[in-house]
Amino acid sequence: MGGRPATREERLIAVGLWALAFIAFLLVERAVGFVRDEGIYFTAAESYAGWFRRLFTQPMTALKDAAIVGAWDVNHEHPALMKELFGLSHLLFHQTLGWLRPATAFRLPALAMAALVPALTFLLGSAVFGRAAGLFAALSFLLVPRHLFNAELACFDMPVAAMWLLVVYTFWRAMESRRWGLVCGVAFGLAICTKHNALFLPFVLVPFALWRAWQESKAVPAARDGAWRFVGLFAAVTVLYLLLFVALGPAGFQRKFILLSPHTLLFVGLAVGTFWVLRELYRVHEPTARALLPVATMAVLGPILFYLHWPYLWHHPVERVAWYLTFHARHDHYAWFYLGDLMRSPPFPLGYVVMKTALTVPTSLFVPMVLGWLTVVGRALLSLPPRTREWVRRPSITELLVGVNAVASIAIISHPRVPHFGGVKHWLPSMPFLGILAGMAVVSGCAALVEQLRARRPTLPFAAVAVPVFALLMAPALLGLVRVWPYGTAFYSELAGGVPGAASLGMQRQFWSSHVTGVLPWINEHAKPHARVYLHEVTGYSFQHYQDNGMLRRDLQAAWSPSDADIVAYQYHQEFREHELNVWQAFGTRTPATGLYLDETPQIVVYQRP
Amino acid sequence: MRSPRSFLQALPLIGLGVFVLVALLCLLFYARLPGRLPSAADYGAVSERLKAEQRPGDVVLLFPWWTERARLYLPPEVPVVGYFGSDRDNLTAHPRIWVLGQPQLPGTGEEGFRKAFLPGRTTVGQPFQAGNLTLTLYTNGRYRPHRFVASEAYARARVYVESPDGTRRPCPFDGRAHRCQGPSHLYVAPEWHELYYEPRRCLWMHPPGGPDRLVVELDGVPSGMGLRLEGGITFENTFNRSHLSNIHMGVDDAKSGERLLDVVVPQGVPGVQKAERSLPPGEPRTVKIWSQATNPELRHLCLDVVALGAPGEGA
Numbered sequence: 001m002g003g004r005p006a007t008r009e010e011r012l013i014a015v016g017l018w019a020l021a022f023i024a025f026l027l028v029e030r031a032v033g034f035v036r037d038e039g040i041y042f043t044a045a046e047s048y049a050g051w052f053r054r055l056f057t058q059p060m061t062a063l064k065d066a067a068i069v070g071a072w073d074v075n076h077e078h079p080a081l082m083k084e085l086f087g088l089s090h091l092l093f094h095q096t097l098g099w100l101r102p103a104t105a106f107r108l109p110a111l112a113m114a115a116l117v118p119a120l121t122f123l124l125g126s127a128v129f130g131r132a133a134g135l136f137a138a139l140s141f142l143l144v145p146r147h148l149f150n151a152e153l154a155c156f157d158m159p160v161a162a163m164w165l166l167v168v169y170t171f172w173r174a175m176e177s178r179r180w181g182l183v184c185g186v187a188f189g190l191a192i193c194t195k196h197n198a199l200f201l202p203f204v205l206v207p208f209a210l211w212r213a214w215q216e217s218k219a220v221p222a223a224r225d226g227a228w229r230f231v232g233l234f235a236a237v238t239v240l241y242l243l244l245f246v247a248l249g250p251a252g253f254q255r256k257f258i259l260l261s262p263h264t265l266l267f268v269g270l271a272v273g274t275f276w277v278l279r280e281l282y283r284v285h286e287p288t289a290r291a292l293l294p295v296a297t298m299a300v301l302g303p304i305l306f307y308l309h310w311p312y313l314w315h316h317p318v319e320r321v322a323w324y325l326t327f328h329a330r331h332d333h334y335a336w337f338y339l340g341d342l343m344r345s346p347p348f349p350l351g352y353v354v355m356k357t358a359l360t361v362p363t364s365l366f367v368p369m370v371l372g373w374l375t376v377v378g379r380a381l382l383s384l385p386p387r388t389r390e391w392v393r394r395p396s397i398t399e400l401l402v403g404v405n406a407v408a409s410i411a412i413i414s415h416p417r418v419p420h421f422g423g424v425k426h427w428l429p430s431m432p433f434l435g436i437l438a439g440m441a442v443v444s445g446c447a448a449l450v451e452q453l454r455a456r457r458p459t460l461p462f463a464a465v466a467v468p469v470f471a472l473l474m475a476p477a478l479l480g481l482v483r484v485w486p487y488g489t490a491f492y493s494e495l496a497g498g499v500p501g502a503a504s505l506g507m508q509r510q511f512w513s514s515h516v517t518g519v520l521p522w523i524n525e526h527a528k529p530h531a532r533v534y535l536h537e538v539t540g541y542s543f544q545h546y547q548d549n550g551m552l553r554r555d556l557q558a559a560w561s562p563s564d565a566d567i568v569a570y571q572y573h574q575e576f577r578e579h580e581l582n583v584w585q586a587f588g589t590r591t592p593a594t595g596l597y598l599d600e601t602p603q604i605v606v607y608q609r610p
Numbered sequence: 611m612r613s614p615r616s617f618l619q620a621l622p623l624i625g626l627g628v629f630v631l632v633a634l635l636c637l638l639f640y641a642r643l644p645g646r647l648p649s650a651a652d653y654g655a656v657s658e659r660l661k662a663e664q665r666p667g668d669v670v671l672l673f674p675w676w677t678e679r680a681r682l683y684l685p686p687e688v689p690v691v692g693y694f695g696s697d698r699d700n701l702t703a704h705p706r707i708w709v710l711g712q713p714q715l716p717g718t719g720e721e722g723f724r725k726a727f728l729p730g731r732t733t734v735g736q737p738f739q740a741g742n743l744t745l746t747l748y749t750n751g752r753y754r755p756h757r758f759v760a761s762e763a764y765a766r767a768r769v770y771v772e773s774p775d776g777t778r779r780p781c782p783f784d785g786r787a788h789r790c791q792g793p794s795h796l797y798v799a800p801e802w803h804e805l806y807y808e809p810r811r812c813l814w815m816h817p818p819g820g821p822d823r824l825v826v827e828l829d830g831v832p833s834g835m836g837l838r839l840e841g842g843i844t845f846e847n848t849f850n851r852s853h854l855s856n857i858h859m860g861v862d863d864a865k866s867g868e869r870l871l872d873v874v875v876p877q878g879v880p881g882v883q884k885a886e887r888s889l890p891p892g893e894p895r896t897v898k899i900w901s902q903a904t905n906p907e908l909r910h911l912c913l914d915v916v917a918l919g920a921p922g923e924g925a
Contacts, residue, residue, distance in 0.1 A: 335846070340694070344849050364633040371625050382618075391615045445626025452623070473629055476636030483640070494636040497716030498643060503676045504717045506694065572678075574694065574807070578845035581802040581809050591686045597679045600647055600715065605678070 003173035003180065003398075006123050010131070014119040017138050021115035024142065025151055029104055029111065031486035032152040033514030039541030041083055041154050042090075042106050044075040049087030051311070065315040072312035076320070077327045078156060080310045081193035085109035086154050103549045106154045113159040114151035117432055118142055120165045124172070125436040128398050132446070132466050133439030139470070140365050141435045143477035146424050149488020156195040157425040163191035163198060164429035168405055171205050172398060174294045175212060178282075181290060185297020189305025196328050197409065197429060202298055204408045208401055212291035223285030230277045230292050234299070237270045257318040271300045334421040335575035340506030342574055347416035353427055354410065359496040359507065360424050361431075362477035365438060366493065369406075372437030375444075376403040406433035421511060423489050442473065483599070487515045490598050499599040510571060513537040515603045518596030519569050520546065522606065524553050526593070527567055532557045534565035536579055562586035566609045567593075572602040583607045639716075645742075646714040652741030653683035656710065659738050659745060661685050669704040671696060671727070673711040674718050680710055694807040697726040700752040702918070707731065711744040755919035757832050760899055761800040761813045764788075768827040769798045771818050772900070778825075788826075792818065793906075798826055803844040803912040806881035812841065812912040815899075817857060819906025826899040827864055832917050834891035837861065839871040839899075840884040841913025848880045855904040857911050859883075864896040875911065886918070 006014065034042075051071035054062040061067055075083065086106045094105035118138035125134030141147055150158045167187045173180035191198035210231070217223035244262060245253045257263040274296040281289035306321075307313050313320050336343045338352060349355075358366055376395050380403075383394035395403070409427040412418065424431075446466045453460050476494065484491040484499065490509045492502035502509065516535055523533060533556045535543055546552035559565035562583040570580045584590050587609050596604040660670070670684060672692030681690050688708075691699060701707055709727070713720045730751030737746040760767075769781040769788035781790035787799035795816045802811050817824050831837070841859050857875040862868065873885045889895070903909045 344846075362636065364629065364636045367632045368625075368629055371628070375621075388614075391618055441622075441625055442629060444622035445629060448620075448622040449626055469626070469630065472633045472637075476633060476640060479637070479640040483643075494639045498639065500674075500715045501717035504674050504715070504719060575846065577693070577807055577809070578804040581804055584809075585802045589686065590681065590690070592681055595679065595682065599643065600677055600679055600712065602676065602678045605681075 003176040004127055005173070005176075006127065010123060010126050010134075013126075013131075013135070014123050017122050018115045018119040021118045021142060021151075022111055025111040025114060025148075026104070026108075028148075028486070029107055029152050030101075031517070032149065032488075033486070033517035034103065034542040034545050035153055035155065035512035035514045036537070036539055036542065037512070038106075038154050039539040039545060040075050041086060042103070042545060043541050044080075045083045045087035045090060045106055045154070047071050047074050047087075048080060048084050049091045052084075052088065053091075063314075068311045068314065072310075076312050077324060078195065079193045079306065079324075080312065081190065082110065082113070082154075082156050082159050082195075084309070101549050103154075103545060107152065110154045110159055111151065113162045116162040117151075117158070117165060120162065120169050121432040121435055124165070124169050124402070124432075125439050127172075128396075128402055129436065129440040130443060132462070133436065133443040136439035136442055136470055136473075137432065137435035140438065140474055140477065141432055143474050143481055144361055144365065144431070145477075145481045145484050145491035146360055146488050147428070147431065148481060149486070149491075150425050150428060152486075152488075155425075157428050160191065160195035160197050161428040161432065163187065163194045164201065164405075164409075165432050167191050167198070167201055168205070168401065168433075171208075171294050172401060175290060178286075178290060178293060181293030182297055182301075184294040185301035186305065188294075188298040189302045189309075192302055192306050193309045196325075197412075197426070200408070200412055202295075204404060205298075206295055208397060208404075209291050209295045212397065213288050216287040216291055217285060220285045220288070223281065223288040226277060226281035226284055227288055227292065230274070230281065230296075233270065233273045233277060234295075237266050237273075240266055254318055254322050263318075267303070274300065331419050333419050334511075335573075336421045336511075337506060337508040337574040338420075343420060344575075346418075348418075348420045350414060350416060352420055353414045356424060357410065357427070359492055359502065359505075361493060362480050363494045364473045364476045365435075366495070368438035368441045368473070369434040372439070372441035373403060373406055373434065375441060376400070376437060402433050402436055406430055406437055423508070423511065442469065445469070487518065487596075487598060487603060490515065490601070490603060499601050503601045506574075508574070509598075509601060510573065510603060513539070513542065513571055515596055516569055516571070517551065519594060519604050519606050520551050522594050523556070523567060523569065526608070527553065527556055530555050530557060531566040532559040532564055534559040534562055534568045536569060536576070537571040537573075538569075562607075568607045570605045570607065572605055580605065643716070646716070648712060648740070648742045650683070652743045653680060655740035656680075656738070656743050656745050657683045657685060659740075660688060660708065663747075664688055664708075665706060667704055668706045668708060669701055670708045670710050671699070671701065673697070673709055673713070673720075673723050673727075674715065677710070677712055677715075684710075693809060696808070697723045699808070701750055702752055702754045703756050705750055705753045706734070707748045707750050709744075709746045709748060711746065712742055713744065714742045752921065754836070754921055756916050757835060757919055758830070758915075758917035760826065760828060760915040761811060763828055763830075764798060764800055764813060764826070766828070767798070770825055770827075771796075772823045772825045774821045781824075787814075790818070790824070796824070798824070801912065803910075805842040805844060805912065808882070810882075810912065810914070812914045813899075815841075815859070815901040815911050815913055817901040817903040817906070817909050817911060819903060819909070821902070821904075823900040823902040827896060828899065828915075829896045830894045831897045831915075832894050833889045835889060835920070836886050836918040837870060837889050837897075838884060838886040838916045838918055839873055839913065840882050840916070841873070841911060842875055842882045843877075843880070844910040844912050847908050847910040848878055851877060851908060854907060854909070857901060857903040857909055859901045859911065859913050860899075861915055862898040862900065864898045870897065871915075889917075 089108045090105040093100040094102050118141055122134040122138040125137040170180050170184035170187045174184045213227045217227050278289050307317055333345050376399050379392045379395045382388040382392045409430040413427045446469050450462050450465050490499055492499055496502040516538055543558045547554050562568050563586045568583045587607050592605045593608040594606045670688055670690045675692045675696045678692055731748040734747040737744050770778040771790050772778050781788040787797040790796040799814055800811055801814045815824055839861055854877045856877050860872040861870045871885045873883050875883050899915050901911050
């Protein structure tokens with residue numbers, strides 16, 4: 001595995017893809033409703049931005065823990081990087097310049113981050129499998145309806161997919177450049193500041209780094225010794241931390257983790273020791289050192305950046321990080337309808353993530369993803385036994401890096417005890433890599449066809465085959481996207497029979513309340529002045545944001561149950577059927593006034609008090 | 611015979627063929643989809659047909675079960691049934707069933723529907739076709755005339771909390787519900803509730819907790835026919851509450867004290883629990899419908915008691 005710099009042309013295409021994606025996201029953003037999480041993220045972002053203002057006007061007060069907690073306590077179950085960007089963007093583009101409506105200003109940083117995905121996908125795909133494969137991967141990523149939907153949100157799922165990709169890309173580039181080794185550490189730090197998914201990255205990347213170091217140091221005993229020292233240092237620090245944990249117990253370990261403590265000393269020792277070992281290793285054998293540098297920078301820069309980016313941690317880092325990790329380790333399970341089974345608690349089916357992916361990625365893109373991944377795995381397996389070794393080209397470590405990342409997030413979420421709500425958003429980091437493998441599979445097919453055709457027409461350009469094939473494979477995805485937009489979580493692929501087929505299969509079609517935008521125009525038109533409106537599952541924050549963004553009449557009042565309401569917009573969920581019956585009970589009617597129905601499937605059902 | 615190596619070399623081309631074929635099939639899917647959906651005019655035509663031909667007691671059953679858009683258009687006086695599992699619903703209260711079907715939709719599983727629905731049902735006349743909507747009338751061989759329904763007679767009931775020693779604390783009727791002393795959920799009234807996805811209008815009878823029973827006493831329950839007790843824990847209240855006790859519900863003869871029906875609603879088991887027995891011929895009875903559970907938390911019980919005629923009687 002050796003990274004390679006992008007060519008000038010590749011860089012230009014990547015920038016073009018970023019711009020194309022960003023503009024596309026911006027153009028269609030208004031149609032997407034505010035998902036439940038956005039309501040609280042907008043509020044948190046405003047609170048954090050307010051603290052930044054205070055930092056300039058009253059720095060000494062702002063830095064006190066009470067002031068920090070006052071501003072940063074809201075939504076402290078997630079790191080703050082994206083919310084800081086949302087808040088500052090809102091401050092600049094809405095409050096100061098007045099260029100954007102509030103929601104668009106909040107979402108802008110997320111759109112910019114999401115636009116990194118096609119750009120980075122192209123760069124990595126192009127470097128590993130060629131430009132055409134990279135382009136296929138980048139463009140097809142945007143056409144998956146659920147990807148585009150998630151790309152529009154001021155949330156963390158698409159940004160962390162971008163950061164995951166960035167870390168892998170920088171990790172791969174670090175194989176050829178010391179500078180990229182440092183960048184990899186910074187990227188990892190920013191990734192864990194984005195969402196906790198990134199905490200799994202070292203488990204995916206470190207084996208590759210060690211393998212690479214092992215390979216590089218094969219012929220240089222001094223380098224091998226240095227690599228062992230590096231590994232020994234990390235192992236020793238890990239063992240010492242474990243000993244501390246066992247000796248002090250979980251509570252004692254946490255309580256005694258202060259600035260001047262063995263815990264801190266160990267971390268400083270690790271940082272200094274790593275620096276010293278790597279410096280020696282660079283002197284002896286640079287390729288081995290380069291292989292290990294990203295591990296060191298991730299281990300050292302990651303925690304430092306994580307601490308620095310989040311003022312909430314500044315006065316009580318250990319206690320608050322422990323709370324954050326515990327929150328996610330013990331996250332609630334929400335009801336989720338899957339193949340006719342309303343799953344409420346673990347164990348969840350092992351095949352859930354794979355099945356859900358198969359049913360939500362347009363089939364003409366999913367099949368190449370599967371074949372691309374199987375090609376790499378098949379080549380890896382066939383290259384093991386001596387009898388079959390000659391049949392195939394052994395996959396490079398870079399190809400394996402792509403192959404492993406293509407399934408890493410999928411494998412993590414597939415664990416039967418991991419929460420399974422949230423549709424596909426939790427394993428989005430796998431999707432760009434699957435897209436690259438799809439690009440590889442499609443381009444190999446095109447190349448094989450071109451080779452055949454060139455027997456008759458030697459001057460036939462590759463594009464003459466690739467362009468129509470790409471267009472043909474992407475056309476169904478585009479049709480599906482147009483058909484379901486902007487109700488992204490409702491999309492199901494042709495394999496599922498589309499949205500109606502998925503309804504018959506018994507699949508969840510929404511979970512985040514954003515489809516309510518489909519009935520807001522009707523409510524605005526038909527609600528009496530000052531009517532009380534119960535938007536089921538829509539948070540109070542979102543109700544306010546719909547009004548602030550001109551999507552819901554200002555005079556309408558939020559109601560919190562059917563019995564208090566004049567109009568109810570019920571979100572059709574299998575687990576919430578009782579809630580619709582409460583409307584029947586309160587309004588004395590079973591006949592809706594209107595609704596949002598996608599290809600016949602009920603999404604939002606509106607009742608008006610007779 | 612081709613060698614494995616040559617097969618592997620041909621794989622990219624085979625793969626491309628598969629991709630192109632799949633993409634063409636996907637395009638075909640999207641080309642056909644709009645033509646498989648009904649229009650508002652189709653629903654309007656079905657509604658007109660129903661208005662013209664409906665009889666009291668008729669019901670509309672949706673196929674597939676989730677095609678609830680029909681509710682927007684159908685005459686409000688005809689009940690529309692469509693819930694996850696409604697294909698198997700006996701619809702015993704309805705002598706005739708209008709099946710509003712959309713078999714053209716992708717993945718409807720019509721065979722499964724027919725297997726669950728058809729036994730005991732006979733088609734009447736020809737199906738009415740409006741675009742992609744098919745309206746078919748069936749006589750319901752599973753129909754059983756409802757001679758008495760507790761949830762419909764609730765207003766004339768005597769409701770009280772009864773201790774094991776026979777002491778009664780009355781729950782006076784306020785015009786809508788019989789309200790008992792104590793927590794606000796201690797009342798009896800007919801309400802819409804979900805029992806394992808099925809919408810049911812049933813009597814809310816949250817037991818008071820401990821050995822006491824919540825009792826609904828009703829006169830005029832006919833004899834000489836089946837007496838059925840049906841009920842269950844509503845909504846999601848069966849889940850993740852394994853520490854709670856089971857609920858007991860039953861029907862006693864008020865005069866003799868004989869236990870006519872007794873059903874345990876086990877904690878953690880969703881859906882309708884039921885029991886039925888034949889009452890010997892005789893004078894109409896006064897019955898005591900009751901609920902009881904040791905612990906008083908979250909016993910969201912909804913039940914009904916029905917006196918049923920023989921299958922097919924009066925169909």
